[in-house]
Amino acid sequence: MNIQIPDHISAIKKYQPGKTIPQLQEEFGWAKVAILWNNENTLGYSSKSKEAVLKAYEQINYYPDPISIDLREKLAKKLGRPKDQIILGNGSESVLMLAIRALCSGDDEFLTSGGSFVIIYNWARINNVRCVSMPLTESYGFDLDAIKSRINRNTKIIYLANVNNPTGTMISKAELEDFMQNVPDHILVIVDEAYFEFSHSLHEDFPNSLEMDYDNLLTLRTFSKAYGIAGVRLGFAVGHEKVIESMSKTKLTFEPTALAQAAGLGALDDTDFLSKTIENNIEGLKYFTSEFSRIGVQFVPSFGNFAMTVWKDQNEVERVFNDLMKKGVLVRPLAGSLEHCIRISVGRPEENEHLVHSLENL
Numbered sequence: 031m032n033i034q035i036p037d038h039i040s041a042i043k044k045y046q047p048g049k050t051i052p053q054l055q056e057e058f059g060w061a062k063v064a065i066l067w068n069n070e071n072t073l074g075y076s077s078k079s080k081e082a083v084l085k086a087y088e089q090i091n092y093y094p095d096p097i098s099i100d101l102r103e104k105l106a107k108k109l110g111r112p113k114d115q116i117i118l119g120n121g122s123e124s125v126l127m128l129a130i131r132a133l134c135s136g137d138d139e140f141l142t143s144g145g146s147f148v149i150i151y152n153w154a155r156i157n158n159v160r161c162v163s164m165p166l167t168e169s170y171g172f173d174l175d176a177i178k179s180r181i182n183r184n185t186k187i188i189y190l191a192n193v194n195n196p197t198g199t200m201i202s203k204a205e206l207e208d209f210m211q212n213v214p215d216h217i218l219v220i221v222d223e224a225y226f227e228f229s230h231s232l233h234e235d236f237p238n239s240l241e242m243d244y245d246n247l248l249t250l251r252t253f254s255k256a257y258g259i260a261g262v263r264l265g266f267a268v269g270h271e272k273v274i275e276s277m278s279k280t281k282l283t284f285e286p287t288a289l290a291q292a293a294g295l296g297a298l299d300d301t302d303f304l305s306k307t308i309e310n311n312i313e314g315l316k317y318f319t320s321e322f323s324r325i326g327v328q329f330v331p332s333f334g335n336f337a338m339t340v341w342k343d344q345n346e347v348e349r350v351f352n353d354l355m356k357k358g359v360l361v362r363p364l365a366g367s368l369e370h371c372i373r374i375s376v377g378r379p380e381e382n383e384h385l386v387h388s389l390e391n392l
């Protein structure tokens with residue numbers, strides 16, 4: 031093959047897909063299974079979302095609304111921000127990609143922390159943008175001082191995940207305000223609040239970045255977690271009109287799909303499902319906290335819908351992962367500087383119990 035692949039694409043490691051759940055089920059023959067590896071909503075999804083998707087399905091021979099006007103208007107009302115400050119995409123990962131594509135060129139740098147959401151590093155590299163990562167603090171949080179001290183004239187975007195995935199650590203309201211006041215306003219600060227609905231209910235000092243007034247702040251949110259519609263891909267960003275307009279120029283024309291837009295509209299109508307999800311998470315994290323302490327599993331206090339457990343080393347992680355897999359408990363071993371850790375999502379009560387009993391019997 032004589033086609034030249036650009037260096038910045040060749041340098042990216044190929045995605046290594048694992049086995050699918052049906053394949054694993056066949057291999058291990060589990061009597062019961064707990065799917066706790068992707069921070070999904072294991073309570074399912076809203077019935078209102080399903081109704082809206084089934085209705086939209088009747089129209090799938092037509093292209094979707096390219097500007098998602100109904101959903102943007104509904105979000106605008108809910109969030110108290112003008113619709114021109116909102117853009118929707120195929121998940122918040124796509125919206126992050128739009129921001130990088132729209133804003134970065136030449137020597138611009140993307141500055142963030144190591145030990146964060148794995149996809150962000152690739153999105154920067156795919157766009158040929160230099161990605162600079164500062165180490166996490168000893169308590170596995172974003173080191174905002176280190177990030178500030180690394181700002182240089184090439185820094186174009188700073189990415190903060192609040193809460194951070196996979197560590198579950200949070201940046202407080204005061205810390206975020208202080209950071210915003212000290213970052214030059216020609217740098218876009220992206221605050222990824224994928225777990226906002228959970229975090230907000232877990233800590234009174236959890237900041238809502240949508241209430242902060244900075245032109246250079248872009249908030250990311252998703253429907254994949256608390257709203258339970260990860261499979262249809264829907265996320266959004268809220269920020270200054272000019273940034274949003276530039277991002278919309280780089281968007282796929284018909285992103286997000288008609289089914290995703292419908293699912294989002296239905297999901298926003300179902301406050302009961304959202305409350306149940308949040309309640310299940312509060313109880314699940316309480317259960318993890320007491321049971322992990324009882325059986326001696328070390329973990330980092332979390333403000334998301336998951337907890338990061340800490341083990342001796344990568345060998346122990348592999349052993350625990352394989353043993354849990356045999357018992358039908360799917361968890362996420364981590365990589366890089368966190369290869370001694372395993373992230374475990376909060377599931378339904380019976381899944382959480384299956385996890386704890388399996389850990390106990392390792």
Ligand SMILES: Cc1ncc(COP(=O)(O)O)c(C=O)c1O
Pocket residue numbers: 068069120121122123124147191193194195222224251252253254260264265
């Ligand atoms: C911090 C963070 N941001 C974004 C996402 C991606 O969400 P989406 O499904 O909307 O692309 C995730 C998913 O795990 C995440 O943990």
